[in-house]
Amino acid sequence: MDLKSLSFAVAEVAEERDIPQQKIFEVIEEAIASAYKKEYGKKKQKIVAHLDPKTGELKFWQVKQVVTPEMLLSEEELEALKEKRTGGEEMAEEDGKIRFNNERHILLQEAKAIKAEIQAGEEINLPLETKEDFGRIAAQTAKQVILQKIKEVEKEEAFKEFKDKEGEVVSGIVQRIEPTAVFVDVGRTSAILPKKEQIYGEKYRTGQRLKLYVLETEQTARGPQVVVSRIYPKLISKLFELEVPEISAKQLEIKSISREPGSRSKVAAYSLEEGIDPIGALVGQRGTRILAVINELAGEKIDVIEWNEKPEKFIANALSPAKVLEVRLMPKNKSLAIIPDDQLSLAIGKEGQNVRLAAKLTGWKIDIKSISQVEEELKKNRAPQQEMKTEDAIPTADASTTAEQATEDEKPKKIKRKTVGKKANTKTEEVETKTTEE
Known part of the structure; x- marks a missing residue:
């Protein structure tokens, strides 16, 4: 195995795939240890390797856990566990005790003879012989594992990157279009734009560049699954952040957004510094800033209003x-x-x-x-x-006139009578009457 060439290859891969060199060396050491165990080791052994990137020197150790008799299952406890297993019952190691295995455990007394300061529960590395005939088969095995591990590292790094980008905007290129989703190349991985997260009526084409809001990132067997959106309200605020430096400078804040994707949105902005017009800042000179956002959202109308x-x-x-x-x-x-x-x-x-x-x-x-x-x-x-x-006023008026009417009733009244007969139309008698009480 040409380890010097391997070190050169590591540097090249690290730069090409944007992976830390130390991470790749750790993967290679795991791969070489795996190949060594397959060739010379035993089933229960835990073997680690160290590769010196400068000299190419390889060293191997067997790792064992230091235990005391009190940490181990007794013969009676082992027998009880054996009976439970025979009866089909679930096995459990009670009180945290472990079953001693010579390939994985070492008694404290023996460990102290090797390393005086070692304590129970710690691990001790026991040197293994570096085989001179660690040859072609082992090297090929290591190579296969290295390739596999590098893919795993790439997936892990991509997952971390996009997990940190949740709630942010990323730029991507449309790879392929399916009835249920659009797949977009966003760098280290491919993002999924589901049908429900697409702007209604927006047409996509292969090679089209889009800005997308990262909703969530999940780790799967195939690698990170990044779900993105074109309809999420915060996509608008993130697009304005790209166009309006006052937002990044904490001079301006977008307080709230309401959106009907593809049709119209309202954005409430608030100035954090005196002298800055929130509406003017978002609109820009001759509407350049807001037009950039509108064009990115397929012509969606945007109303900018001042928050109060x-x-x-x-x-x-x-x-x-x-x-x-x-x-x-x-x-x-x-x-x-x-x-x-x-x-x-x-x-x-x-x-x-x-x-x-x-x-x-x-x-x-x-x-x-x-x-x-x-x-x-x-x-x-x-x-x-x-x-x-x-x-309500009528009874009040009647009440006020009652006393006057009573007084008038006591006064003599003149009653006009018409004489019936031939001369009824020529003479009228006036008769003075007086009201009497019975």
């Missing part, structure tokens, strides 16, 4: 581009937005989209009414109240 800590103002802003006259807050996170008559349809939006996005953005349930509707409801509410006031 006061719910009334935030709701009013969220209903942009419609103008809002007043916002009234009500219990149970409900609100009423009063809109000019000519702005009502704009506030509601096509099929209710504008108010729906505003509600998602603010977290408030929003009821939309025009000023005419509010005034009409106010008139309807006033009419019954006025009727009630009139009815």
Whole structure:
């Protein structure tokens, strides 16, 4: 085995596949130890190897655990375990005791003769002979294991890389398109863009470059499985981070996002420094920044509004581009937005989209009414109240006149009588009467 050539190959592979050299040497040592055990070792042995990358020198050790008699299962306990195994019962080593195996264990007394400071429970390395005839078969075995281990290391490194990228945006190239998913090359591995995470109506083509939001990364037998999305709301904020340096500089913050992918989104931004216009910063000069994001999202419309800590103002802003006259807050996170008559349809939006996005953005349930509707409801509410006031006033008027009527009844009254007969139309008699009490 030309170990010097192997060291050169390690450096080349490390650079080509972006894997630390030390990691590759560890894999090679494991492979060589495996080949040595297969050629010269025993089944239960644990063998480790060390390869000096400078000299190419190889050394081997057998690893044993240092134990005391108290740590081992007694003859009676071993017999009991044997009976359980014969009866088909589940075997368990009670109280953490172990079954002694000469290939894997060494008594503390023997270990101290080799290494005085060794303690029970530790491992001790016992040197093995480096065979001169560790030849072609062993080398071939080592080579196969090395290739296998390098693939495993690549998978592990790729998994770590994309696990750290969860919640971030990656760039990839479409490899192939299937009915249920699009597969995208994202570097060390291939990412999956499921149908449910695709923008409705967006067309993909092989070789197309996409920006994708990393939802999750899982380790599988075939390597890391990276699931990405084109519809996740935070994809928009991450795309703005790439275009707006004020966000990375902590001068500007995107507070919330509501999105109907492929159609329209609303973004609430807040300035952390005086003098920075959050809307202007996200839009950019002549709309260059926001256009870059819109183009990446297949023309999806984006409304940028200013976030406000006061719910009334935030709701009013969220209903942009419609103008809002007043916002009234009500219990149970409900609100009423009063809109000019000519702005009502704009506030509601096509099929209710504008108010729906505003509600998602603010977290408030929003009821939309025009000023005419509010005034009409106010008139309807006033009419019954006025009727009630009139009815309540009638008994009061009667009561105030009762005393006057009683006084008038006691006074003599003049009663006009018409004389019946021929001269009834010419003379009227006045008769003075007086009310008497019985």
